[in-house]
Amino acid sequence: MKNLFTILSITLFLVSCSKKEADLIVINSNTYTVNNNFENAEAFAVKDGKIIAVGTSKEIQDNFTSENIVNAENKAIVPGLIDAHCHFYRMGLQQQKVSLEGTKSYEEVLQKLVDFQKEKNTNFITGRGWDQNDWEVKEFPTKEKLDKLFPNTPVAVGRVDGHALLVNQAAINLSGITKDTPVSGGEIIVENGKMTGILIDAAMDFIKFPSTSKKEAIQGLLDAQKISFSYGLTTVDDAGIAKETIELxxxxxxxxxxxxxxYAMVSGDNQKEIDYFINKGIIKTDKLNVRSFKVYGDGALGSRGAAMRKPYSDRENHFGALIYSPERYKELAKQIAASDYQMNTHAIGDSANTWMLKTYKDVLKNTKNRRWRIEHAQIIAEEDFTHFDNILPSVQPTHATSDMYWAKDRIGAERMKGAYAFKDLLNKYGKIALGTDFPVEQVNPFLTFYAATIRKDIDNYPENGFQIENALTREETLKGMTLWAAYFNFEEEEKGSIEVGKFADFVILDQDIMKVEGSKIPKTKVVATFLNGEKVY
Known part of the structure; x- marks a missing residue:
């Protein structure tokens, strides 16, 4: 008996010695690898933050040993999700300001401001999230009631898209602007010879906001991280941040x-910072990628700041506007084209898209693999789709389901044919990146998945889906939130799929978004989020 025990011990020792040590083993899963063949796997092993093997549960357990084994119990696993266009830092700061998302009337906005001030008692009330298109009266609010409630405390609260600002007279007095202050690339709304308190796009820059302390900035980033991890995000493309924030x-x-x-897009608003980063060159670590500039082409559709070829259907002789002069865009594009950086331009209206596509083509000429991006690509003239042959479309599906109630009134039926046309854009370039634009929209990536594939709101409207011909398949959508988004960032070799050699970034879900009934997709919850093989949520 003693000899038998010795033999068994030696055998077990030899078997264990023949196995490779892993930091983490995941077994019994339904893993969507998002590799070239979009294969499923049962298990994978992780070492030093990277995937070292993918296969069946038996194969992985036969070849690897680990003190950390996760039994996924057949739950769906997807690669770490990438939000290809968001405002990560801004969303974090928003946690410390008044939140007006989801308000259904101006009166509700005012009440939230009153409640916020009672709790915080700040010297300057800021926040964002109101959207007059969600109100029964779909007109911009005016400042009279704000002035009565806050006669001495400056108030400046942004529209949900960040392209319009509601301010009171105290904030106006602090800024020094009047109804006659000249504005290029924006508008001071005036009615009956008086300022209404609404500032559009470039006009918002006149308002002197209180500076953010380093402590507030750090807390904002940590708050944003906590929220993002809870939704399975492991990479965020922060669209338009300053050098100081990038360094922090x-x-x-x-x-x-x-x-x-x-993936940090440097704000293209500051020439000194553009010069600084171009001279410094691309900055790349495992966690930080600085290789692009975010430029604003125009404003937003909801505030009628998007630059259109023809007047808005619901506002006579109003076209919106480019933020800068055409000459400035050419100048910027030439400078960026002479570097290794990408140019990522916000373009909503068909005129803005036409101009930026033409500018890109002129300066890039026949250069290859520059991966310059159009952010939003929201309304495209029919003849402009062909220009996305080497220009990358970065879109936000929930914009379609948020705007669908009123967009046709804004631009008319004919222009709607080229609006929110995700499938048409995908067919032209072959890849598409998906994001949320949070905090303009909710952080939740499963609403992105739902809007891209089902194209309805959570109340199942409209019955047949909004312009359903431009829906993406579930496979295309998952790629747009993982591998293709990584490609848009020049990061496809290190993330975006669960493959050997890539970062061990993955998400365990409570239901299979690739198979569950469409109406159930928005209810998807994250069971766990892993980054570098470490459980971060």
Whole structure:
């Protein structure tokens, strides 16, 4: 008996020695690898933050050993989700300001401001999230009631899209502007010879907001990370941030306080910062990627700031506007084209898209693999779709389901044919990146998945889906939130799929979004989020 025990012990020792040590093993899963063949796998092993093997549960357990084994119990696993266009830092700061998302009337906005001030008692009330298109009276609010409620405290609260600002007289007095102040690339709304309190796009820059302290900035980034991890996001494309913020992100990542991977688009509003980053060159670590500039082509459709070829259908002789002069866009594009950086331009209206596509084509000529992006690509003239042959469309599906109630009134039936046309854009380029634009929309990526594939709101409207011919398949949508989004960032070799050699970023879901009934997709919850093989949620 003693000899038998010795033989068994030696055998077990030899078997264990023949196995490779892993930091983490995941078994019994329904993993969507999002590799080239879009294959499923049961299991995978992780070492030093990267995937080292993918296969069946038996294969992985036969070849690897680990003290950390996750039994997924046949739950769906997808690669770490990438939000290809959001405002990560801004969303974090918003947690410390008044939130007006979901308000159904101006009166509700006012009440939230009153309640916020009672609790916080700040010297300057800021926040964002109101959307007059969600109200029964779908007109811009005016400042009279704000002035009565807050005669001495400045108030400046942004529209949900960030392209319009509601301010009171105290904020106006602090800024020094009048109804006659000249504005290029925006508008001061005046009615009956008086300022209404609404500022559009460039006009918002006149308002002097209180500066953000370093403590508030750090807390904002950490708050944003916590929220994002809870939704399975492991990479965020932060669209338009300053050098100071990028340096803070890098510092927090170096200290491992901020684990989130960030593709940072440098704000294209500051020439000094453009010069700085071009001279410095691309900045790339495992967590930070600085290789692009976010430029504003125009405003938003909801505030009628989007630049249109013909007048808005619901406002006579109003076209919206480009933020800068055509000459400025050419100048910017030439400078960026002479570097290794990408140019990622916000373009909503058909005129803005036409101009930016033409500008891109003129400066890039026949250069290859520059991966310049059009952010939003919301309304495209029929003849402009062909220009997306080497220009990348980065879109936000929930914009379609948020705007569908009123967009046709804004631009008319004919222009709607080229609006929110995700499938048409995908067919032209062959890839499409999907994001949310949070906090303009909700952070929840499963609403993105639902809007892209089902094209309805959560109340099942409209019955047959909004312009359903431009819906994406579930496979295309998952790729747009993982591998294709990574490609848009020049990161497809390191993330976006569960394959050997890539970062072990993955998400365990409570239901299979690739198979569950469409109406159930928005109810999807994240069971766990892993980054570098570490459980971060």
């Amino acid at each position: 992100i890098d510092s927090l990542q170096q200290s491992n306080d901020l684990k989130m991977r960030v």
